[in-house]
Amino acid sequence: MTSDPGAFDVWIAGLRKWHGWLQLSPERPYLHAEEEYNQYYGVNAPNPAEGEGCCNLLKSHGVDLTGPALEIGCGTGFLSFGFARHYPGPDYLITDPSPAFLRITHELFGPGFEGSSRRHFAILNADDLGLLPAGMFSVIALRSTLHHILNVEDFIAHCARSLRPGGALVMGAEPCETGYLLMASVAQSIPNALKAAGVEMRPAWTAKLEEFTSTVQFCCNRDVDKTNGEDKHFFNPHDLAQMGDAYGLKLVFLPTGSFQDFAPPYGNAFHCFSSFFLMYMQFCMRFDEEFMAQIRLHLQPQLKFIDDCYRAHAGPAISSIFLLRKHRETAD
Ligand SMILES: C[S@@+](CC[C@H](N)C(=O)[O-])C[C@H]1O[C@@H](n2cnc3c(N)ncnc32)[C@H](O)[C@@H]1O
Known part of the structure; x- marks a missing residue:
């Protein structure tokens, strides 16, 4: 476990580079053309509220945000843009297995972009999380990505190991x-x-x-x-709570909510x-x-x-947030 503030820099400096990206995994294109992803899903512009809401959610649950953050499966940067603007920690490692997605996300950050954490970009497949240093990250964030990962239990085990005590694995827009x-x-x-x-x-x-x-x-x-x-998968809170428990993570389940619900104007997008x-x-x-x-x-x-x-409550969970917190006292 490392809480040495220089440990992240040392680790990053030792990583292999490939076409300008840090490389932790072999690159792997998405199933569909990355350049058409935003048009296909009707995404017109980066949405600052998604990442802002994610940071607000983490703060409101007392998650320690003083160390580096890791995003897995950034896609076209729907979460990354606002997260980079609002994350208060020193470093933000943005990753995807697809170099085309990394390039699209990288291009969102023009010279005038406001955000205090240093941004790093790496090719990373979630199946290779065992390569990450133990106790390195305060936050591991995903949006609409967990259901693409083959072995969810291994993934959660590796995240638990890579998180610092007091940190959290947060996963939004996951299908239930x-x-x-x-x-x-x-x-x-x-x-x-x-x-x-x-x-x-x-x-x-x-x-x-x-x-x-x-x-x-x-x-x-x-x-x-x-x-x-x-x-690949749909989820339910029971299974994810059990997996979390097995690796020292405690689940907070936010059914049928999105990260944006935690940013102004604080409306619940689900009707x-x-x-x-x-x-x-x-x-x-x-x-x-x-x-x-x-x-x-x-x-x-x-x-x-x-x-x-379901007039007076949300009803069956459809697309939800799973927040798995690592206890402050837990050693890895
Ligand atoms: C539905 S897209 C979501 C993209 C983005 N996070 C968003 O919210 O718009 C799923 C993303 O997961 C990535 N992905 C798929 N399999 C993965 C894996 N095994 N490890 C890491 N990322 C993966 C894809 O490349 C893609 O960027």
Whole structure:
């Protein structure tokens, strides 16, 4: 375990470099074209609120933010931009297995960028976390990345080892199995609802539905080889609390919330099941406009039923935050 302030610099200085990036793992491109990622998901600009909210969340839970932070799976920098601006610690190591994603994130930080921590960029696959020094990081942050990592338990064990006492592993926008299973069940009723309304399913719509429901099944299953799937898992708080306990980390579960909820204007981005379901089908599954219009019209009773069940509370967790804190007194 190291709390020597110079230890991070020494470690970074000893890392191998590849095309200007620090290299901890062999590079690996994303399944889809990195340059099209933002357009595909409707992301127009870096969102400072996401990283600011993440820092605020960590502060409000008393996490020690005095040491270096590590981000895993930065993608196009959706979390990185605001995190770099608001993280109070000395260093921020931004990583992804894909050099194209690292380049896109690196380009977000122009010369006038405000942020006090020094930024470093490395190619890192979460499967190689055993290479990280023990007790080095105050924070390990991920957004929408845990479900891409093959062996989640090994990952949590390695994070626990690399965290300083009082630090935390924070993971936002992670899919939860109850919410996704409910979305898939609703989605499976679409063909019958359309048929009852006299609307014929188009082959392209059937294919899109199949893509969604088979992905849900794949992520729910635990008895299949997930090596080659890009999205691999869904989570529940019970399992992550157990894994955390096994490695000295205590879980705080924030169901159906996003990091942005902890930054001004402090609105909860989640409104109800139906709004998340429709947003997901339109922007994440790319259902076409006409299919979406039919779903809005003919799935209304099912969606209203679920919203009515959860009028006064969030309902089944869909996309949630898992904060795993390392006890201050815990030695690694
Ligand atoms: C859905 S994207 C999320 C990107 C970004 N964090 C965001 O919130 O927009 C998943 C990211 O995880 C990265 N990733 C996939 N497998 C990984 C692994 N085994 N280790 C580390 N990162 C991984 C991908 O390259 C990609 O950047």
